[in-house]
Amino acid sequence: MKQARQSAWTLLVALLWLIAGCGGGGGATAGPAPTPTPTPTPNPTAPQLTTLRSDLQSPWGLAFLPDGQMLVTQKGGSLVRLAASGQGAATTITGVPAVASAGQGGLLDVAIDPDFASAPWVYFSFSEPGAGAEAGKAGTSVARGKLTGNALTEVAVIFRQAPKVTGSGHFGSRLVFARDKTLFVTLGERQLGSPAQDLAQTLGKVVRINRDGSMPGDNPAFGVGARAGLWSLGHRNPQGAALHPTTGELWVSEHGPQGGDEINIARAGANYGWPIKSYGCNYGDPVGDACRIGGGVHAPGYVEPLTYWVPTSVAPAGLTFYSGAMFPEWQGQLFSGSLAGTTLWRLQLSGNTVASRTAMHADLGERFRDVRQAPDGAILLLTDSGKLLRIHR
Numbered sequence: 312m313k314q315a316r317q318s319a320w321t322l323l324v325a326l327l328w329l330i331a332g333c334g335g336g337g338g339a340t341a342g343p344a345p346t347p348t349p350t351p352t353p354n355p356t357a358p359q360l361t362t363l364r365s366d367l368q369s370p371w372g373l374a375f376l377p378d379g380q381m382l383v384t385q386k387g388g389s390l391v392r393l394a395a396s397g398q399g400a401a402t403t404i405t406g407v408p409a410v411a412s413a414g415q416g417g418l419l420d421v422a423i424d425p426d427f428a429s430a431p432w433v434y435f436s437f438s439e440p441g442a443g444a445e446a447g448k449a450g451t452s453v454a455r456g457k458l459t460g461n462a463l464t465e466v467a468v469i470f471r472q473a474p475k476v477t478g479s480g481h482f483g484s485r486l487v488f489a490r491d492k493t494l495f496v497t498l499g500e501r502q503l504g505s506p507a508q509d510l511a512q513t514l515g516k517v518v519r520i521n522r523d524g525s526m527p528g529d530n531p532a533f534g535v536g537a538r539a540g541l542w543s544l545g546h547r548n549p550q551g552a553a554l555h556p557t558t559g560e561l562w563v564s565e566h567g568p569q570g571g572d573e574i575n576i577a578r579a580g581a582n583y584g585w586p587i588k589s590y591g592c593n594y595g596d597p598v599g600d601a602c603r604i605g606g607g608v609h610a611p612g613y614v615e616p617l618t619y620w621v622p623t624s625v626a627p628a629g630l631t632f633y634s635g636a637m638f639p640e641w642q643g644q645l646f647s648g649s650l651a652g653t654t655l656w657r658l659q660l661s662g663n664t665v666a667s668r669t670a671m672h673a674d675l676g677e678r679f680r681d682v683r684q685a686p687d688g689a690i691l692l693l694t695d696s697g698k699l700l701r702i703h704r
Contacts, residue, residue: 356704358638360672363397367697372420372435372485373683377427383693384435386417392461397691397699406456406463411440411449414479419451422486422494424522431458432522436484436496439468441475450475451482451498455522469524472513473538476501481566485552485630490559493527494520495542495577497549497563504586507545510537515585517542517549517563517577531580545583545613551630551647552577564627564647567591569598571607572627573616574647576663584613590621598622618658618665625652629681635688637704646690648679655679655692 369386376382379395388410391401410418416438424432432455439452450472456463481499488494500507500515507515510533518540519530526539533541551564561577571591575583588609592602599622600607609615620627629648633641645658645665655671672679678695685691689703 358702358704361701361703363691363699363701364393365696365698367391367401367693367699369417369695370693370697370699371418371680373681373691373693374421374423374433375683375686376423379686382421382423382433383699384418384421386419387412388418388437390418390421390433390435390463393699395686397701402461404458404461404463406466407435408437408454408466408468409440411438411479416449416479416482419482419484420486422488424455425488425492432456433458433463434469434486434494434522436486438479438482439471439475445475448475448477449479449482450501451484451496453486453494453496453520453524467524469522470496470518470520470540472498474512474514476503476514478502481548483549485550485563487552487554487561489519489554489561492522494522495552495561496520497546497552497565497577499548499550500546500585507547507585508582508587510534510541510544513538513540515546516544517546517561533580542579543577543581543583545581545585545587546577547585547589549577550626550628553630553632553645556632556634556643562630562632562645564630566626567619567624568594568604569596569602570619570621570624571604572620572625574618574627574645574658574665575614575616578614581614582612583616584609588613590616590619591624592622617663618668620652623652625654625656626650627652627656629679629683629693631682631684631690633684633690635684637688638690646682648682648692650678650680650695653677653679655682 371386372384374382381393390404419436421435434455436453438449441448453470454468456466480502483497483499485497496518498516506512519542549563549565563577568591571589587605589604590607596602627647647656654673657669659667681693683691692700
C-alpha cells in the first residue's frame with residue numbers, strides 16, 4: 312500500500328511539471344522575443360523607357376522652349392512644336408526656307424537664343440540648295456527667325472558653308488551656344504576628304520559665329536587666306552555636339568569611315584587629322600589594324616580622340632552631358648546616340664578621360680538621331696523611325 316501511494320504521488324508531480332512546461336501554468340517564464348528582421352532599403356527604381364509618340368517624320372534635332380514645349384526638326388523640311396509632355400497634336404511652324412532633302416541632307420539641328428525671353432530667335436541648320444551657278448549643289452547653312460505664334464518671321468540666313476558642292480552626304484551639323492552666347496556650328500566635309508584640311512573652305516570644320524552671323528574678334532588666327540569663322544579643322548562628319556557643363560568646352564562626336572568614329576574636344580585652332588589620320592579604314596579595305604588610315608595614331612601632328620570605336624562604325628549622332636536630378640548616378644556622364652550601331656551609349660568620364668562605355672537599348676534596333684536632357688531630368692531620344700522616347704524614373 313505504501314508503494315502504491317508513492318507511485319501515485321510521483322505520477323502527480325510528473326503531470327504538474329508537464330503542464331508547467333507546456334506554458335499552461337500562470338507562473339511560466341516567457342522565452343526571449345524574436346529579433347525583428349530589418350526591412351531592406353529598396354533599390355532605386357530602374358530606369359524606364361516610354362514611347363511618347365511614333366508619328367514624327369525622320370526627326371533630326373530637338374530644342375526646349377522656356378515653358379518646356381519642344382521644337383523638333385523633321386528632315387524633309389518641317390519644324391514642329393510639341394507639348395511639354397511630348398504627346399498630343401504637333402503644330403507646324405511656318406517660315407522655314409526650302410531645303411535640299413536628298414540623302415543625308417534636309418532640315419537638321421535647331422537651337423533657341425540664350426536670351427529667348429527678350430529676343431525670341433530660333434536658329435536652325437539645313438542643307439541649302441544652290442542657285443544660279445551653284446544649281447545642283449548644296450551646302451550646310453544656318454538661318455534664324457523670330458518665333459511669333461506658329462510662324463518664324465524675319466527669317467535670314469546668317470551663315471553659309473563654302474563652297475557648295477555636289478553630293479548628298481556629310482552635312483554635319485549641330486548648333487551649340489557657348490557661354491559667351493556665340494554659336495558653334497559643326498560642318499561635315501561633304502564626303503570629299505581633303506577639304507577638311509583646306510583653310511580656304513569651311514567643309515570639315517567647326518566654326519564659331521555671333522548670333523547675327525558676324526565673326527567674333529577672338530576666333531583663332533589661321534593666317535592669310537583662311538576662311539572667316541574657323542574654330543577647328545580636320546573633322547569628317549560631326550553629328551553630335553555638347554558644351555561641357557563645368558569647363559564650357561565644346562565636345563563633338565563624328566563619323567569615321569570603316570570604324571574610327573570619334574569623340575573629341577573641339578579646341579580653338581586644333582586639327583583633328585581627317586583625312587590624313589584615322590583609326591578607321593578606307594572603304595573596301597579589309598578591316599584591321601594594318602589598314603588604319605595614316606597608321607591610325609594622330610599624335611603628335613594632330614589631336615588624338617578621347618575615345619574611338621573599332622573595328623565597326625557606330626555612326627554617333629546627338630550628344631549631351633547629363634546634369635539632372637532624376638538619375639544622380641549618371642551626373643557628369645556623356646550620352647551619345649548612334650545610327651549604324653542602333654545603340655544609346657553612356658560614357659563615364661574621369662576628367663576629360665573616357666573611363667568606360669556602356670551600350671543601352673541596343674535591343675530596340677532603333678537609329679538614335681538625337682539625345683537631350685529634358686527640364687525634369689529625363690532623357691529624350693529621337694529615332695529615325697519617327698519615335699520620341701523618354702528615359703525616366
